Amino acid sequence: MTAGAGKIRPLVAGNWKMNGLKAGLHEALTVRDALTAPLANIAADVMIAPPATLLLAMADACHPGPLSFAGQDCHVNASGAHTGDISAEMLKESGATAVIVGHSERRADHGETDRIVQSKAAAARRAGLTAIICLGETIGERNAGLALSVVARQLKNSVPDGATAADTVIAYEPVWAIGTGLTPSPADVAEVHGLIRRDLITRFGAEGAAMRLLYGGSVKPDNARVLLTVDNVNGALVGGASLKASDFLAIVRAYES
Numbered sequence: 737m738t739a740g741a742g743k744i745r746p747l748v749a750g751n752w753k754m755n756g757l758k759a760g761l762h763e764a765l766t767v768r769d770a771l772t773a774p775l776a777n778i779a780a781d782v783m784i785a786p787p788a789t790l791l792l793a794m795a796d797a798c799h800p801g802p803l804s805f806a807g808q809d810c811h812v813n814a815s816g817a818h819t820g821d822i823s824a825e826m827l828k829e830s831g832a833t834a835v836i837v838g839h840s841e842r843r844a845d846h847g848e849t850d851r852i853v854q855s856k857a858a859a860a861r862r863a864g865l866t867a868i869i870c871l872g873e874t875i876g877e878r879n880a881g882l883a884l885s886v887v888a889r890q891l892k893n894s895v896p897d898g899a900t901a902a903d904t905v906i907a908y909e910p911v912w913a914i915g916t917g918l919t920p921s922p923a924d925v926a927e928v929h930g931l932i933r934r935d936l937i938t939r940f941g942a943e944g945a946a947m948r949l950l951y952g953g954s955v956k957p958d959n960a961r962v963l964l965t966v967d968n969v970n971g972a973l974v975g976g977a978s979l980k981a982s983d984f985l986a987i988v989r990a991y992e993s
């Protein structure tokens with residue numbers, strides 16, 4: 737099977753996390769220019785989730801073009817007395833078409849539970865954004881043989897009822913693979929993504945069959961092709977390697993025909 741096979745159009749999303757100042761905007765412009773040509777026919781959508789401070793400037797600078805943008809988190813409410821928070825509506829107005837919710841760093845650093853993540857995904861839908869809902873087990877859970885049950889529980893409780901393939905993307909990011917250079921074997925990725933797909937079909941039918949399932953955790957230019965050709969992997973959520981256009985584009989090229 738080649739990367740991009742099947743009828744689900746893949747998504748390669750770069751999560752810049754808390755990195756990037758205005759001086760880094762040219763990396764996004766380089767990606768935009770490459771997607772305009774020579775990668776105009778790449779068989780994937782490409783997205784960057786910059787820090788909120790750069791979202792508007794990046795979206796404006798790269799418009800018009802094939803690159804899309806996401807926020808990294810949103811509040812569950814549209815507005816109100818929530819100092820420091822950002823709503824899905826604000827992200828949308830700043831040029832985002834999607835928002836990452838439930839990243840393991842937010843679950844760990846901010847105590848976000850599955851139910852909070854579910855509310856954030858519902859908030860994204862309310863604002864007209866696609867929710868990229870992150871799941872993944874810790875190393876302790878994997879070593880205890882709990883990876884599948886943890887992911888199944890997170891999936892069940894983090895995805896809102898009525899989710900569709902247009903408004904929901906699932907990202908499987910094993911916590912122990914994030915920023916470590918470690919990755920699960922293709923067989924392990926296939927096992928988890930197969931479980932996610934089955935559960936989504938059981939719950940959402942044809943919409944679940946059509947949802948994009950991303951793999952995230954130490955995706956790099958040299959392992960992208962292997963990871964992205966695993967069954968039920970419909971793209972990647974890339975952290976560190978998305979910060980430099982050259983690395984990110986090398987990953988996107990896994991979908992070059």
Ligand code: 13P
Nearest residue numbers: 751914915953954975976
């Ligand atoms: P790394 O690609 O740096 O491991 O980060 C993955 C990630 O957390 C993307 O959301």
